[in-house]
Amino acid sequence: MTGKPGSESCDILIRNGYLLTMDAERTVYSCGAVAINDKTIIAVGRDAELSTRFRPRRLFDAKGAVIHPGFIDCHYHANIHLIRGIAPDDPKTTAPLPFFEWTNQLEDEDEYIQTQVVSLEMLRRGYTFFLEPGTVYEPDAAAAAVESVGVRAGLADPYLWDVSDAGNSRPSNTARIPNDAERAFKVLGRQLARNKDPDGLVRGHVAIYGEGSQSEQLMRAAKECADAAGVTFTMHHNFTVEQAERDDARFGGGSSMVHFARCGLLGPNSLFVHMNVIRDDEISAILDSRMSLVWHPGNAMYYGISSDKKPRIPELIDQGCNVVFGVDVAKVWTFGGLEHIGYLVARQDKRYIPSTRLLEMRTAHAARALGLSEMIGSIEVGKRADIVIRSNREPETLPSINPVQELLLTGHSTFASTVFVNGKLVLLGGQSTQLDQEAVLAAAREMAGRVLKRAGYIPRLSWPVIN
Ligand SMILES: [Zn+2]
Structure with missing residues (x-):
């Protein structure tokens, strides 16, 4: 404490909340406060101390509700957000409107509107960042939408793929951007220009589509590009058994992840998505590389993959792998749904993911997967003020005895009341x-x-519908 009580000024003081800092010690203040100046957190501590120390320009009383760092989603395809309800709840391949029939029709304005809805929806559920894996056709439209809502996002160059049959992605997926090697290598890294502005809400990373649509050459170029820029390299991989076997054959005959590890394609900035199929020899390749995995426990169930192939990710979580969540497409879930599904998937196999670990996967661990730990993922002095105040006026938030479990499991992360991103108030009273x-x-x-x-x-x- 410095100076006499109330002598220090700050822009914003958030006080009187159950504060989950997610700092290295995972400090929790049962009645905590956070002081913010401009975009940055300048003090974190007991409410009694900070309330007397600071004279804020704007005061927010959390009234005992949970305060936590903004949640981070590590894989979300923003331009197919509104296909839910249209892509039916029947996952058979005969579904009447495949994703590509939707994406092939999108104009820039359609991507803009969908990304606004994604941003609003996640904000209302306490998420402040999503990583888009290079599947928005017009990144500038998505960036403008993200900025209009005031959240953060990571964008990548659209559809980098160079295998002519598109691998496991159907050729009809490629109507708008063909599997063109020349284009892929030429475009690679363009979105990284966004990182020149350290204050920008939208950042660039490197993504290739993967799932059999990529050559080893393209993977190497993407990894090198990401390494040079100090950003994340992400791609889809091993979604189904068929895909895994096809890629094994394409990449030398053994388990593909072992081959990738040998080639230096796996590292702390590698973020592979889905990984529903993981073989025994791939476990150590993944762990040794210190790479991160994006887990979607619902997708493997939705497509029946987990009935043939036991999910190995809960086992990897036990062994310390940095596993994070990605909502992917809001087919029969949305932001706030996966933690609950992941918890139950682990339990089905007699494994256990504590709700505290689920919270780490949504905050500090996700920030690590994106290489943004210095900036976001926890409420600590010097970090950007991406802060969520939950509502505690809903019956679902009771009894407030174990707020972490109540928030992530029974509460499905609904009811964010007030949210700040980069120190700016972007949601108030859920609006x-x-x-x-x-x-x-x-x-x-x-x-x-x-x-x-x-x-x-x-x-x-x-059913019959009468108009
Ligand atoms: Zn995906």
């Missing part, structure tokens, strides 16, 4: 402070109808 939420929702409804019309698709319910 955006940056734009007209109702207008965005109306535009989104209209947009979905417009895209479906272009695709020539008429949604049908199995």
Whole structure:
């Protein structure tokens, strides 16, 4: 403490909350406070101390509710967000509207509106960052949408793939951006220009599509590009048994992850997504590399993959692998759903992921996977003020005895009340402070109808509907 009580000024003081700092010691203040100046956290501690020390320009009383660092989602395809309800709950390949029929119809404005909805939806559930894996066709449209809501996102160059049959991705997926090696190598790294602005909400990283659509050459170029820029290199891999076997054959015959490790393609900045199929010899290749994995425990169940192949990720979590979550596509879940599913998937195999670990996977561990630990992922002095105050006025938040478990398991991370990103108030009372939420929702409804019309698709319910 310095100076007489109330002598230090700050822009914002958040006080009187159950503060989960997620610092290295995982310090929790049962009645804590955070002081912010501009974009940065300048003090964290007991409410009694900070409230007397600071004279804030703006005071926020959390009224005992949970305060935590903004959650981070490490894999989200923003431009297929509104296909939910259209891509039916029947996951068979005969589904009437495949993803590519939707994406092939998208104009820049459609990507802009969907990304606004993603950003609003995650904010209302306490998420402040999502990593888009290079599948938005027009990154500038997505970036503008993210900035309009005031959240953070990571963007990559769109659809870097160079294997002519598109591997496991159907060729029809490539109607807009063909599997063109020349283009892939030329475009690689363009989005990294976004990182020149240290204060920018939108950052660049390196992503290739993967899943059999990539040559080893492209993987090497992408990893080198990411290493040189100090950013994350991400791709889809080993989604199904068929994909895993195909890639094994393409990359030398053994387990592909072992081959990748030998080639130096796995490292602390590598972030591989899905990994529903992991063989025994791949476990040590993954652990030794200190790479991160994005887990979507629901997808493996949705497609029935986990009935053939036991999920190995809970085992890797036990062994200290940096596993994080990615919502991927909001098919039959959204932000806040995966922690609950992951917990139960582990329990099914008599394993246990504590809710405290689930919270780490959404905050500090996710920031590590994205190489952004110095900036976000915890509430600590010097870090950017990405801070969520939960509501404690909902019955689902009771009894407030174990707030972490209540928030992540029974509460499904709903009901963020107030959110700051980069020190700026962007959500108040569950409503955006940056734009007209109702207008965005109306535009989104209209947009979905417009895209479906272009695709020539008429949604049908199995029950009679009288118009
Ligand atoms: Zn994906």
